């Protein structure tokens with residue numbers, strides 16, 4: 001095989017509960033991931049060495065050296081297989097960079113699947129999941145897709161059955177936010193407030209809404225413990241959230257560490273109307289309509 005192409009979805013967290021700061025600097029999470037139809041495309045072609053090039057709107061914001069998560073993923077896979085392999089990776093980016101939608105993790109997951117195929121390794125998903133967990137907390141979910149609960153740092157996953165499709169609009173901010181800075185701000189705000197941080201708990205009403213495909217119920221259950229921190233760093237995101245609510249969203253929240261804001265719609269037309277409205281906001285670089293859950297990356 002001389003070239004393999006995979007599409008990898010972005011994610012939104014429909015519940016993100018952040019426990020107390022651990023001694024190792026991480027937090028215990030309850031993280032309900034939901035893969036949505038905003039895709040990066042990862043192409044892996046035969047080559048002597050592992051390289052990456054980026055295309056698309058966001059290309060200039062992503063490193064093409066060893067800092068690129070797709071290169072790190074391809075290297076980790078070659079190491080696991082115990083051989084020196086090469087791949088020319090070409091990534092067409094549509095997932096906002098530093099947007100709280102796990103775009104880098106998606107590219108890492110796409111590189112694992114594409115290189116596994118290109119190199120004829122035939123490794124099962126379980127092996128790829130192990131490699132993914134070492135690359136970053138969100139990479140295992142990016143491989144899996146669908147809807148899943150992540151515990152620990154978010155990397156211990158179990159699948160969540162959903163009763164149909166949900167429709168979303170995403171308001172993409174002009175500038176990204178660093179995930180590390182948002183967690184640090186969350187810790188700072190909690191310290192200032194002086195309250196004891198509870199152990200994160202999975203929301204049963206949220207699971208029920210997902211299981212039954214009840215968008216109105218899900219809208220009322222969306223929750224993100226990082227939202228206050230993202231709003232503290234970017235106060236204008238409140239205007240974005242408010243604009244979506246006024247336009248009839250069933251629920252609105254910051255996606256992961258932000259700054260992308262996610263809005264639950266009643267159906268595909270409503271999602272497109274919400275996206276059209278949001279795209280005119282001065283706070284918005286662009287807005288996208290999408291649906292979920294969608295599967296993780298598979299070779300075409």
Ligand code: ATP
Pocket residue numbers: 061062063067068069070096097098099100101102103104105107108138177179256257258
């Ligand atoms: P998350 O939702 O997992 O917290 P995010 O969506 O907020 O992550 P990413 O788009 O994954 O953020 O990017 C975070 C940083 O990682 C970027 O600033 C970028 O420099 C770096 N990065 C490395 N490789 C990639 C890649 N392939 N795509 C995007 N960003 C990458």
